[in-house]
Amino acid sequence: MRYWSSQEARAKQTACVCFRDDAGAFNNMAQVFANPQTQHRQMVVELPHRSGQTVRLVRSPLNFSASPVTHQAPPRLGEHSLQALREELGLSDAQVAGLVARGVV
Structure with missing residues (x-):
């Protein structure tokens, strides 16, 4: 996948708006944090x-205002993998142990 430069993104976004096509630029996190709307x-x-x-x-x-949101940091990579395998996929402890032993998890 090729990412557009800021100048390319603006030009392509403008073209899409003219043709009534939904589009937006991809921003990296530095651009997101620096965005005036994000700051405002x-x-x-x-x-x-x-x-x-x-x-x-x-x-x-x-x-x-009546339903405040609580924020928390994301989990570490793989922090809930074993739990998800058991609870979401219904794998047994033996199946999960087999995946761990083979280096899959």
Whole structure:
């Protein structure tokens, strides 16, 4: 997949709007955090992570005064893999152990 440069993205996005096609540019996280709308809506949250570091994330753009949202940092890579294999896929402990032994998980 080839990513468009900012200039290409703006040009292609403008062309899509002219033809009434939904489109948008791909932004990296630095661009998302620097976006004036992201800053104005105060959408950047900093949360403690289990790694001991603080992570910067973008919160939901929806704000409900009567239903506040609680944010938490994402899990570490593979943190819930065994649990998901058991609970979501219904694998037995023996099946999960077999996957671990073969290096699949």
